[in-house]
Amino acid sequence: MLRGMLLGGLVVAASVTEGGLRFSSASAHASVGAAIVAVAALAALAGRDRRRSARTETVTSVAAPTHRLACRSRLGTGVAVWLLLVGAAAGLDVASRLDGSRELPTLSVLVGLASRLFAGRAVLSGVWLAGGGWLALARHRATGSREACSAGQDRVAGR
Amino acid sequence: MSALGTPGGALWLLLASAFVLWTVRTGASHRRLVSLPALLRSWLGSRAGRALLLAAWAEAGWHLLCQRP
Numbered sequence: 001m002l003r004g005m006l007l008g009g010l011v012v013a014a015s016v017t018e019g020g021l022r023f024s025s026a027s028a029h030a031s032v033g034a035a036i037v038a039v040a041a042l043a044a045l046a047g048r049d050r051r052r053s054a055r056t057e058t059v060t061s062v063a064a065p066t067h068r069l070a071c072r073s074r075l076g077t078g079v080a081v082w083l084l085l086v087g088a089a090a091g092l093d094v095a096s097r098l099d100g101s102r103e104l105p106t107l108s109v110l111v112g113l114a115s116r117l118f119a120g121r122a123v124l125s126g127v128w129l130a131g132g133g134w135l136a137l138a139r140h141r142a143t144g145s146r147e148a149c150s151a152g153q154d155r156v157a158g159r
Numbered sequence: 160m161s162a163l164g165t166p167g168g169a170l171w172l173l174l175a176s177a178f179v180l181w182t183v184r185t186g187a188s189h190r191r192l193v194s195l196p197a198l199l200r201s202w203l204g205s206r207a208g209r210a211l212l213l214a215a216w217a218e219a220g221w222h223l224l225c226q227r228p
Binding site: 018023024028029032033035036039040043077078079081082085088089092096102103104105107108109110111112113115121124125128131132135136138139 | 162163165166167168170171174177178181185188192193194195196198199200203209212213216217219220221222223224225226
């Protein structure tokens with residue numbers, strides 16, 4: 001509780017400070033760089049005992065948890081819709097970059113409009129910092145084994 | 160905010176609405192549908208997934224807060 005309040009206060013203070021900085025200033029580069037280093041260190045130290053992965057895991061293991069989640073959900077609908085939304089956003093962003101016209105703005109142009117204001121930049125940096133803290137400290141939750149997946153499919157099939 | 164009045168801006172608004180609606184729908188489904196935090200947590204369970212998510216987070220922050228869009 002106390003640790004959460006402390007981290008929350010830190011994020012708010014950093015966001016308000018960041019809100020007053022300019023995109024291209026050395027202070028903005030230094031503060032964002034420091035936040036990246038701090039979150040990486042937090043993930044390496046505090047997050048170390050929260051992971052359940054083996055040391056030998058490779059990049060191919062990234063897809064496995066998604067597959068387990070897809071098995072557990074109703075016909076994988078939840079995962080499929082998330083992948084569809086992320087794919088649509090990525091596709092629209094790439095199309096906007098290739099098009100280059102004002103009629104089809106990229107996501108960063110839209111975010112940039114809001115972040116030119118003090119409040120917009122402060123909120124944006126607050127959300128970014130909170131997201132980084134969550135990624136570093138989030139407790140991994142078991143998402144079901146292969147056996148559970150098979151059992152779930154059997155139930156759906158009425159076996 | 161004139162960019163939001165363009166066809167591209169309307170598409171982004173539509174996509175953002177779908178994102179919010181699906182976030183609410185999955186959050187209210189009592190784990191029957193996979194929520195975004197659950198999906199992210201599953202990736203955080205692997206070393207490679209954790210590294211990829213943190214790298215994407217760092218790149219997003221650097222791009223949005225340090226490079227003028």
